[in-house]
Amino acid sequence: MAEDLTSVDFFRDGRLTDDPYPFYQALRDKCPVSREDHYGVTMVTGWQEAVHVYNDADTFSSCISVTGPFPGFPVPIEGDDITELIEQHRDDIPFSDQLPTLDPPTHTNHRALLMRLITPKRLKENEDAMWQLADDILDTFLAPGEGEFIKGFAGPFTLRVIADLLGVPEEDRPELLERLARGTHGSAVGNADKTMNKTPLEYLYEVFATYVEDRRREPRDDVLSGLATATFPDGSMPEVGDVVRVATNVFSAGQETTVRLLGTALKVIGDRPDIQRRLRDDRSLLPNFIEECLRIESPVKGDFRLSRVPTTVGEEALAAGCTVMVVNGAANRDPRRFDDPDAFDPERKNARQHLAFGRGIHSCPGAPLARAETRVGLERLLDRTTGIRISESHHGPAGDRRYQYIPTYILRGLTELHLEFDLAGGDS
Amino acid sequence: MKVTVDEDRCRGHGMCLTLCPEVFRMTDDGYTIADPEEVPDGLEEAAKDAIADCPEQAISEID
Numbered sequence: 293m294a295e296d297l298t299s300v301d302f303f304r305d306g307r308l309t310d311d312p313y314p315f316y317q318a319l320r321d322k323c324p325v326s327r328e329d330h331y332g333v334t335m336v337t338g339w340q341e342a343v344h345v346y347n348d349a350d351t352f353s354s355c356i357s358v359t360g361p362f363p364g365f366p367v368p369i370e371g372d373d374i375t376e377l378i379e380q381h382r383d384d385i386p387f388s389d390q391l392p393t394l395d396p397p398t399h400t401n402h403r404a405l406l407m408r409l410i411t412p413k414r415l416k417e418n419e420d421a422m423w424q425l426a427d428d429i430l431d432t433f434l435a436p437g438e439g440e441f442i443k444g445f446a447g448p449f450t451l452r453v454i455a456d457l458l459g460v461p462e463e464d465r466p467e468l469l470e471r472l473a474r475g476t477h478g479s480a481v482g483n484a485d486k487t488m489n490k491t492p493l494e495y496l497y498e499v500f501a502t503y504v505e506d507r508r509r510e511p512r513d514d515v516l517s518g519l520a521t522a523t524f525p526d527g528s529m530p531e532v533g534d535v536v537r538v539a540t541n542v543f544s545a546g547q548e549t550t551v552r553l554l555g556t557a558l559k560v561i562g563d564r565p566d567i568q569r570r571l572r573d574d575r576s577l578l579p580n581f582i583e584e585c586l587r588i589e590s591p592v593k594g595d596f597r598l599s600r601v602p603t604t605v606g607e608e609a610l611a612a613g614c615t616v617m618v619v620n621g622a623a624n625r626d627p628r629r630f631d632d633p634d635a636f637d638p639e640r641k642n643a644r645q646h647l648a649f650g651r652g653i654h655s656c657p658g659a660p661l662a663r664a665e666t667r668v669g670l671e672r673l674l675d676r677t678t679g680i681r682i683s684e685s686h687h688g689p690a691g692d693r694r695y696q697y698i699p700t701y702i703l704r705g706l707t708e709l710h711l712e713f714d715l716a717g718g719d720s
Numbered sequence: 721m722k723v724t725v726d727e728d729r730c731r732g733h734g735m736c737l738t739l740c741p742e743v744f745r746m747t748d749d750g751y752t753i754a755d756p757e758e759v760p761d762g763l764e765e766a767a768k769d770a771i772a773d774c775p776e777q778a779i780s781e782i783d
Contacts, residue, residue, distance in 0.1 A: 343750055347734050396738075407773050525769070644731055645750050655733035657775050 298322055301330045302701060303361065309699045312593070313634065316622035324626070325608040331361040333596075333615045334608075337622035339629035339647065341606040345597055345618050346651035352597035352616065353378050353395050354654055358387040360596035360701075361615055369613030375600045389533075391541050392595075392654060399653060401524045406538045406657055408522040410457065414515065415660060418457045422668040425452045430676055434713055438683060441709040445669070446554040447473060450547045453665050458539055459515025464499075471495055472543070496540040504532050504539075546658045550665055552591035552698075552705025553582075557666060558673075559709055560585060560636060562682035563693065567638055572674055581638040582666050587624045587646035588636050593704045594619040595650055620647045621704055676716050683710035721759040722782045723767055725752055729778035736770035736779060743767055757782070 297318035302308055308315050316337050319326055324338025336342050345352055355378050356365065366384040369377065378395075387393050391402055426449055433444045451469050460468055472495075507520035519539060523529055560581075561568045571577055599614040610616070624646045625633035637643075649656035656662070673680065687693045687710060696707045723743065725736075732751045736744040742763055744752045759767045771779045 343732075343746075347737065347746070349738065400739075404769070404773060412777050642749070649731070649733065651732060651750070652734045653738045655735065655775065659731065659733070659775050660777075 298326070299329050302328055302335070303331060303333075306699060309697050310695075312621065312704070313625060316619060316625065320622060320626065323606075323608065325606045325610075331364075331615070333361050333617050334605075334610060335622075336605065336616060336618045337626070338606060339623040339626040339645075342618045342620070342623035342647055343651055344605055345616060346647070346655070348603075349396060349653050351600055351603045353600055354399070354595075354597060355382045355385055355388070355393055355395065356596045356598050356615060357392045357654065358390065358596070358702075359385065360617055364615065365598065365613070372612050373601050374598075374612050378598065378600065389537055390544075391538065392545070396653065401526075402534065402538060403653070403657070404525045405522055405530060405534065406541070409519050409538060410542070410657065410661070414457065414518075415664070418453065418661070419664045419668070421456050422453055422665060423672065425449060425456065426669050426672045428452075430672055434676060434715060437715065438710070438712045441558050441711050442551060442555055442706060443708075446551040447547075449669060450550045450554070450665060451543075453661070454543055454546055457661070458500075458519065458542060460503075461514075461516075468496075468499060472547075496543055497536055500536040500539045501532055504535050508532070542658065545656070546661060548703060548705075549591040549656075550658075550662045552589070552703060553585060553662060553666055554669055555706040555709050556585045556589040556591075557582065557670060558680070558711060559682070559695070559706060560588075561670075561680055562709075562711055563690070564636070567636075568680060570638065571670075575671065575674070577638055578667055578670055579663070580640070580643055582663055582670075583643040583646065584636060584638050584640050585666075586648035587630070587640070587643050588634075589704055590621040590624050590646065590648040591703060591705055592648065592650075593621045593702055595654070618647075618650075620650065623647045676718070677713045678716050679714035681712045683712050686710035721764050721767060722757045723754045723759060723771065723779055724757055724782050725754050726778045726780070727751065727753075729776045731776050731778075733775050735773050735775065739770040739773060740766035744770060754779070 297315050300308060300315055302315060319335050320337040324341050325334060325336050327334050336345055366381050382388050385393065391406065394402055429445055429448050433439050451472055455465050455468060503516045504520040507517040511517040511521060519535060571581060594617045597616045597618065599610050599612055599616060601612050603610050627633050629645065630642065649659040682693065687695060698705055698707055730751045734746060734752060736752055737746060740763060743754055743759055745755050746752050771781065
């Protein structure tokens with residue numbers, strides 16, 4: 293008898309790293325809201341059910357959003373309303389000072405602070421800078437006619453974009469980028485067997501604390517001064533630590549994820565010459581192509597919530613204190629929402645209904661940034677090449693490819709992507 | 721004060737639903753619309769917060 297896929301340990305079993313989608317489907321077929329066997333996590337794999345949970349921040353606390361069942365809630369959970377219990381213990385949960393784990397009203401204030409840092413004006417200036425940032429890296433990356441895309445382009449490009457967005461001074465960028473490039477790949481988040489560090493980006497904290505303190509003492513005409521003097525919605529001045537946490541959050545949340553999106557996009561372009569040709573012929577297809585990449589491979593597999601009170605999701609009753617994983621990557625392939633969900637269709641009409649960025653008050657504030665980065669990166673790659681292929685010596689021939697994915701239960705994406713290029717006139 | 725949601729820009733983050741539920745609501749497709757477009761008295765600040773905090777800059781004030 294075939295193994296019942298739903299009994300596999302999603303959080304620790306390496307067999308699900310390469311292809312978690314049959315597992316998601318099996319769970320969804322059983323029930324779009326179902327408890328997995330190993331840690332008692334309620335897995336939400338249906339689109340409508342996922343939207344429901346994300347939009348109900350009154351019932352579902354985000355205090356465990358980043359770590360889920362590891363280490364889990366610090367004390368045994370009892371009672372029909374654990375609102376008070378959460379407030380008493382939330383500071384003992386990893387990442388408790390980070391935006392994704394905050395609940396209203398604290399979340400509302402800190403999120404507003406973030407929106408004051410990445411203003412429409414700043415995003416526009418940042419997008420204008422992306423073209424040059426991409427070209428600077430491509431000059432070196434494309435020259436040999438082949439290369440590893442994740443470390444050769446996606447990583448350095450996204451880091452430089454965020455450094456630019458936050459206004460890191462030019463002279464400081466090389467050291468900052470070098471230290472982050474060394475430290476951020478394969479982070480401990482989402483790996484059940486690695487120790488949880490409460491602040492994995494301590495170096496960034498130090499650097500940004502110095503920037504903020506400097507600019508508060510002596511404001512200049514620069515982006516960091518705007519960041520240093522931004523206020524909460526009620527006009528009060530945040531502590532230096534509050535600003536620093538929000539700024540470093542942009543790095544920690546916005547870098548790895550966008551790298552994975554870029555990886556998926558290039559994998560599709562390399563694996564599907566037909567799609568590559570259509571994109572080359574008609575660049576106006578790029579935005580929907582990017583949405584379909586986000587749908588088919590959500591860079592964040594999912595996000596956790598803790599139910600405060602008894603509630604119902606779909607047709608399932610949940611008790612207070614349920615650890616819920618909203619599985620974005622599963623909801624995005626729910627056949628009740630997306631026809632033929634496992635097929636990649638760059639012109640899929642409702643691709644943008646995917647939940648790769650979540651929904652509700654915690655939905656990814658960097659979504660427009662991620663899309664802009666991906667679009668600019670793809671535009672320049674298509675401009676500067678006439679053909680992009682998957683390297684057969686690394687990944688095997690078409691029809692029998694081998695790819696490796698990040699082994700965590702949080703992130704989904706390639707660890708390496710080896711490509712070959714035919715360079716366009718100016719580059720050859 | 722009147723507001724509108726640009727349906728091409730909206731990606732259904734739903735921030736506005738939380739900040740100003742009296743004006744914004746979610747459609748079955750998972751996007752938000754302003755319904756009513758006319759912001760009731762006393763909710764102007766909440767509507768402005770929704771405009772400022774929309775990740776897609778999809779909400780705007782109309783005359």
